[in-house]
Amino acid sequence: MSKTAKFKSFILCTLFIAALVALDQYTKSLAVRYLMGKEDLPIIKDVLVLRFLEGGNRGGAFGILYGHRYFFLAVSLIFILIMAYLLIRLPATKKYTILKFFICLITAGAIGNFIDRLKTGSVVDFIYIIYINFPIFNVADIYVTVSSFALAILILFVYKEDDLNMKKANDPKLHLHSSMIKEEDE
Numbered sequence: 001m002s003k004t005a006k007f008k009s010f011i012l013c014t015l016f017i018a019a020l021v022a023l024d025q026y027t028k029s030l031a032v033r034y035l036m037g038k039e040d041l042p043i044i045k046d047v048l049v050l051r052f053l054e055g056g057n058r059g060g061a062f063g064i065l066y067g068h069r070y071f072f073l074a075v076s077l078i079f080i081l082i083m084a085y086l087l088i089r090l091p092a093t094k095k096y097t098i099l100k101f102f103i104c105l106i107t108a109g110a111i112g113n114f115i116d117r118l119k120t121g122s123v124v125d126f127i128y129i130i131y132i133n134f135p136i137f138n139v140a141d142i143y144v145t146v147s148s149f150a151l152a153i154l155i156l157f158v159y160k161e162d163d164l165n166m167k168k169a170n171d172p173k174l175h176l177h178s179s180m181i182k183e184e185d186e
Contacts, residue, residue: 009092013104020108024139025115031126031138040128047131056122057136069121076114083107095163099154105147112140 035041035052042049083103090096090103116123125136155164 005092006088009090009100010088013087013100016101016104017108017111020105020143021111021115024108024112024143027139028112028116028124028126031124035126047129049128049130050126051128051136053125053136056116056120057125069117073114073117076110076117080107080110080114083110099151099159102147102150102154105143106151109140109143109147112138112143 031050031052035050036054038052040049040051083106086103087100087107090100113123123138123140125138125141127138127142128134128136
């Protein structure tokens with residue numbers, strides 16, 4: 001695996017993250033423009049509405065640690081740097097493509113909410129599932145939730161311990177899958 005392949009992979013991941021963050025920020029700007037101070041906009045009757053959370057979410061998931069803006073900014077920044085490190089270190093092979101995809105997704109979600117906290121001190125939330133009375137959330141939250149679940153499944157059931165060992169994962173001699181090794185007939 002060449003450094004050029006790793007660099008190209010990192011650039012693609014960066015562009016993908018940028019596109020996801022742009023989508024998140026665009027939806028939030030639409031929410032501010034068209035939903036703030038207005039009635040709910042039904043999407044699926046009695047199930048899903050767009051409802052602007054007045055004052056924004058000044059906490060974390062489900063409003064926990066309300067008002068701890070600088071804590072969330074610091075934790076988000078550290079998390080984003082760790083994810084960037086992983087994207088740089090993971091091999092540019094097909095084996096890690098799905099892992100990189102979900103790392104990009106979770107990173108984009110962290111960046112999207114980080115931008116909100118940095119700009120206004122709170123996160124713009126506007127998607128509300130009435131049917132189960134779920135807390136109001138946004139597109140970045142969807143990225144984080146879906147990718148967290150997927151990453152947990154991948155780490156627990158798909159990738160082996162050696163697959164996640166960066167030294168071994170980046171060793172080109174160890175990139176042979178057991179199905180690629182032909183056993184000799186006895």
